[in-house]
Amino acid sequence: QDGAHQTHEYQSDVARLRKIVINSLYSHRDVFLRELLSNANDALEKLRITALTDKSLVSPDEPLNITIQLLPASGSGAGRVVIADTGIGMTPDELTQNLGTLAKSGTSDFLVQAESAGAQQAGNLIGQFGLGFYSSFLVADHVEVASVPAGGNGEQWVFASGAEDQRFEVFPDPRGRTMRHGTEITLLLREDAKEFLNPGKVKELVDKHSGFSTSFPIYLQTFKTEEVPDEDSPVPADPLEADAIDTSPPVDDSEAIVEDLPEDASPITPPPPRTKNVTRETWEQLNDQPPLWTRDAKTVSEAEYTDFYKSTFRDTAAPLAHAHFAGDAGSSVSFKSVLFIPSELPSEFWSTTQARVEGVRLMVKRVFITNDLGEDALPKWISWLRAIVDADDLPLNVSREQLQSTKFLAQIKSILVKRAINLLTKVASAPASINEETGEEEGQTQYRAVWKAIGSAIKLGAMEGSAGQKNKLGALTRWTTNVREFVGLDDYVDNRKKGQRQIFYLAGVGQKAEDLAKSVFIEKLHARGYEVLLLTEPMDEILLNNFQRWGGMAFQDVAKKGLQYGDEDMDAEADKAEQAGIAERFAPLLSWLKKEYTGTVMDVVISNRLVTSPCAIVADRYGYSANMERLVAAQQRSGKDTSQDWMTEYARKQRSLEINPKSPLIEGMLRVVEGLDWEEEYSADEGEKPAHEPTQAELELKEVAQILLDGALVRSGFEVTDPNTFFARVDTVLRRSLGVSETAQPEVEVKPAPPVEEGPLNPEAEPVPEPGFGEDPFQPGDFDYELPRNPFPEDPDVQAFAAHDEL
């Protein structure tokens, strides 16, 4: 390399990105034009902003614009596309830095993801990441970038690289200075990319992808061939004279028929003037249509909104909904805006606390100013919003910093949030449409898609928003119930049964709604036709607690105490009498169970929520439901919130056992309790031993009761306190029912391992078989051993283990 001519190795990430781009985007390769035009537009914007403080950088002789030239090959090669801008330009160092390295944050993560994804997925990922300059290699074998920085007096430099090259060159342009400032990119097209020399194709692409999103004019060089008078060859002015000149092809004299012209013959028409074809260069502006947001919404088609969104926000998927409006920000700044709901949340939405908001593009009189909304950007829940806001009455030379300190920005943020909520509400309240082909009701297809995409963000908004927003966003939430899906809270309230004053819900984070619907807590509600919201996301329960009430109804966790159907007072006298009868009949069992479970549950009551299950564990109003208990346990495992341990312990104890008087099992227990002389036994103070040794019947009842309690815990979603003891009890009961000895242990003998091996391990001599490969390490007979006799037959814990094994 000589003094000026530099050769650089590409940074390894660049090579990887180029490879991914070329492999995965072949079928979308026309994106190169959008990317290069967007870079050119950015460079012009940078210059415009810099020139606000240094006017010498621009001159009226050098208008800020972008030009495209399509140059078919004169000799070998497929031809060239040259895209030039009169923007900020690059110094030789910047050429090296900007085009030879990837400075973007998250590049490595992106590359790992894209490399492991399929071509189609990688294409989508790249779309979101923005592939920029490297997309040139989709259509070009070789790329040259000539550039001069604005304000620079030095040489014009060139960055040059082949698509397959591991290196790039940077050198002074052998043509000298061809630009005052700016950048010119020359693509030597690949043989299979000749279509991009077609002006029609280029116009179509600019129209579709760049027309809306570039604020500086884009001109395409076109050549028009016109017929013009040929001034070089003399054309006689006088038709008579013209007649005198014989311009007819020579004819054979012998064949000539000479006729005199009749007197009244019309005058001889003069021959057309001599012309020649001249090819003229013209520059046709491609983005001369007014920006979409400045147009009347009635004149903009859905397809135009979609194309605009995709090209402006670089999304491969269409938006789910849009709103187009003009307004007044209150401080006499009028503006026009279009906002969009994207088809999915940004990938980092849940992994950051304060999301970066880059989707709101602020413009002043159609010129892009910033997409950085400053410190207190939009609230996190709505950081996914995509919008264009174009203010008319702000000075054009307002800087990004000035704009951020104006009232306008704060007002615009609140207007955007309000408008976005209105848009969501409009989509959510669209009447169900009828499918014309099938005649079936389609449901709210559009809002279902919106809910699927950003439903969790809407729930977040309903929690963190202002009071007014909470109500609006709460009304937008949709739930699955035991009878329907996609149910709004207002809809639930409208559908309530006579007398019902509670909105019933059951939470089971991570469970499927259909499994939750089979819960013991829902069986009676379901059987009676009541609707229960099934909450499966961690946020759900917290959200409902946050609302406290909806439409005048209180939220009731059906796994907790306090459940009321609301029709209790409407029960016939006979029903009431039956309830009283049951209460009286089961009183002995309730008393016995209360004594038995002192310290384990707060209370034992007759249930109003069970149909077939014998019992359930119901949390007190301030106790933890099984769902809450799991959430708290997960938090504690992850090291958070340990200061709350005592509260957890307390809340855990706030629960009751509910029994189902209609269950034959409970009936059976009642009969056994009635047969016991237990009042006397337990009349001693709490904690004291019974006055006499318990009878066999009582011991058995205790065992059954304990299993029943553990079963109720499991049924109700809690964990049993000690699974080993639980299984030991089940084992005993099983043995009893089979007539097997309750204490007999299996006859087993376990072959002990050989003594510790001496000397170092030599893997070469005895290769360790790879899992799944090589010979089966086990030989026939390896499993023919006997477990040893239980060495501690009296130890109840060991018995429990043995029993567990048997099960």
Ligand SMILES: Nc1ncnc2c1ncn2[C@@H]1O[C@H](COP(=O)(O)OP(=O)(O)OP(=O)(O)O)[C@@H](O)[C@H]1O
């Ligand atoms: N026409 C240009 N004029 C001036 N600088 C340019 C031009 N094209 C590219 N650059 C510089 O090269 C850098 C890299 O460009 P590239 O297109 O690869 O990524 P980007 O524009 O930063 O990101 P993205 O394309 O995803 O928005 C740009 O940030 C810019 O500094």
